[in-house]
Amino acid sequence: MTYKIAVLPGDGIGKEIVDQAVRVLTALKLDIALEEAPVGGAAYDQLGHPLPPSTLELAKNSNAILFGAVGDWKYDSLPREHRPEQAILGLRKNMGLFANLRPAILYPQLANASSLKPEVVSGLDILIVRELTGDIYFGTPRGVRTAEDGAFKGEQEGFDTMRYAETEVRRIARIAFEAARKRNGKLCSVDKANVLETSQFWRDIMIDVSKQYPDVALTHMYVDNAAMQLVRAPKEFDVIVTGNLFGDILSDEAAMLTGSIGMLPSASLNASNQGLYEPSHGSAPDIAGKNIANPLATILSAAMLLRYSLNESAAADKIEEAVRQVLAQGLRTADIYEEGTEKVSTSQMGDAVLKALS
Numbered sequence: 001m002t003y004k005i006a007v008l009p010g011d012g013i014g015k016e017i018v019d020q021a022v023r024v025l026t027a028l029k030l031d032i033a034l035e036e037a038p039v040g041g042a043a044y045d046q047l048g049h050p051l052p053p054s055t056l057e058l059a060k061n062s063n064a065i066l067f068g069a070v071g072d073w074k075y076d077s078l079p080r081e082h083r084p085e086q087a088i089l090g091l092r093k094n095m096g097l098f099a100n101l102r103p104a105i106l107y108p109q110l111a112n113a114s115s116l117k118p119e120v121v122s123g124l125d126i127l128i129v130r131e132l133t134g135d136i137y138f139g140t141p142r143g144v145r146t147a148e149d150g151a152f153k154g155e156q157e158g159f160d161t162m163r164y165a166e167t168e169v170r171r172i173a174r175i176a177f178e179a180a181r182k183r184n185g186k187l188c189s190v191d192k193a194n195v196l197e198t199s200q201f202w203r204d205i206m207i208d209v210s211k212q213y214p215d216v217a218l219t220h221m222y223v224d225n226a227a228m229q230l231v232r233a234p235k236e237f238d239v240i241v242t243g244n245l246f247g248d249i250l251s252d253e254a255a256m257l258t259g260s261i262g263m264l265p266s267a268s269l270n271a272s273n274q275g276l277y278e279p280s281h282g283s284a285p286d287i288a289g290k291n292i293a294n295p296l297a298t299i300l301s302a303a304m305l306l307r308y309s310l311n312e313s314a315a316a317d318k319i320e321e322a323v324r325q326v327l328a329q330g331l332r333t334a335d336i337y338e339e340g341t342e343k344v345s346t347s348q349m350g351d352a353v354l355k356a357l358s
């Protein structure tokens with residue numbers, strides 16, 4: 001069977017990094033068909049919408065999606081529905097990609113690239129399971145209105161709605177417990193139950209689901225403490241499960257433990273084994289078009305694509321091994337460069353991974 005992969009590069013560094021991941025996927029000579037489509041600001045410019053129906057259709061009809069990133073400051077004054085970010089939010093929602101897996105692994109060669117002391121981060125291997133289609137990112141009502149009560153009655157106010165339905169919490173809980181069961185059996189649920197009703201509800205359901213996983217040790221932590229513990233003693237964590245907003249923030253923080261945001265891949269999965277694979281970072285407009293972005297998070301996302309959506313674990317292992325090799329050779333993009341290593345461009349990093357594969 002030929003697997004169909006939708007390739008959606010998007011904006012900023014999106015094309016530069018996805019190009020390298022496509023080269024890697026192609027070099028593996030698997031039975032895959034890649035089809036590219038516009039998304040984000042690029043699609044808005046071309047077709048008047050950040051997620052054109054043709055792109056969504058292609059994504060839905062594919063086994064997996066390789067996604068770059070969307071967004072650029074120049075679109076920030078557009079009405080929200082036309083902003084590039086609506087493309088990735090729309091794909092997640094329309095395809096039910098509720099389970100976002102963000103593994104934060106420190107490759108030993110990058111121990112000095114991390115902003116933390118090597119002894120704090122060496123050997124780091126944690127998994128953040130972020131709920132991706134609910135929470136305040138999607139809750140309604142939202143908007144700007146005239147305040148009807150409170151100290152600022154009569155003023156304009158902005159508002160959003162944080163909400164989680166029971167099904168949403170149960171299904172992400174199961175994904176996280178299953179992942180913890182296959183790893184070191186530790187699951188930390190991160191919330192803000194001391195303040196938020198939504199979080200107390202989340203916590204109660206986590207405790208209920210935990211009854212089906214007596215082999216997994218469930219703990220709870222408030223998000224402010226979790227942000228602190230991630231830089232104090234990150235290796236205390238095994239699997240973290242959290243909501244959309246907290247997971248977004250904590251995963252960027254965890255990225256720096258691995259040396260750079262350019263190292264953190266992700267998989268976003270739905271209930272039908274379809275997945276969208278993208279680096280955890282954004283479109284980095286500040287370095288776009290310079291051929292200096294780190295493509296490894298995207299290349300490692302392609303490895304996750306092979307493992308989770310195509311059942312090609314051996315090919316995924318090969319990519320991860322090739323990444324280990326290029327790092328061992330001392331090759332570094334600017335974001336992970338340190339004295340004594342060799343600074344390479346985005347495409348040179350791609351060349352090196354390809355060479356290590358052959």
Ligand SMILES: NC(=O)C1=CN([C@@H]2O[C@H](COP(=O)(O)OP(=O)(O)OC[C@H]3O[C@@H](n4cnc5c(N)ncnc54)[C@H](O)[C@@H]3O)[C@@H](O)[C@H]2O)C=CC1
Pocket residue numbers: 013017068069070071072073085088261262278280281282283284285286287292293294295297335
């Ligand atoms: N999934 C997506 O498409 C996402 C899109 N965004 C969008 O991206 C745009 C920029 O957002 P920012 O907050 O600046 O986040 P960002 O992740 O794009 O960049 C943050 C910082 O990290 C650096 N960086 C990011 N990826 C890198 C890489 N591969 N190699 C080297 N350095 C890298 C950037 O140069 C920048 O200094 C915004 O429009 C935002 O909405 C942000 C996050 C995710």
Ligand SMILES: CC(C)CC(=O)C(=O)O
Pocket residue numbers: 085088089248280281
């Ligand atoms: C558009 C944003 C919600 C994307 C983001 O920051 C992320 O998924 O990490």
Ligand SMILES: [Mg+2]
Pocket residue numbers: 248249252280
């Ligand atoms: Mg983010």
